[in-house]
Amino acid sequence: MARTVIDVDEVDDRLLRVAAEELGTTTAEDTVNEALRQVAARAAQRRIMAGLEAGIHDELPDPEF
Template identity: 45%
Template sequence: MTETRLEVDQEALELAAKYFGTTTPADTINAALREVAARSRRAKAFAELVEIGKTGQFDELLVKRRPR
């Protein structure tokens, strides 16, 4: 791990700590960074699914799910 010195918005840090349930600034910042990275991956995956859906590849699944 790398040690970095930086100024942090204390109010934002406190709010983030409450949100993540963390007790140290380092844990809070790391949790926030991991969350942002995960959200970014999910957004990219969702965008890819939307593009696949536009091709009609999911149409067969929709037909199978319709009640008869």
């Protein structure tokens, strides 16, 4: 993957601080990476749920068994 450089002077300091507090991160790099991980995970969860709602996973065994 290509490396992307983010100019932290153009990042909203307040949003970065709030995100770091919420995510439990201590550096801007860690905050951005964790935020991206969480957004990607939410997108994957939405795709899975959409598939379940559409019935594409109906062939899965009943979780009760």
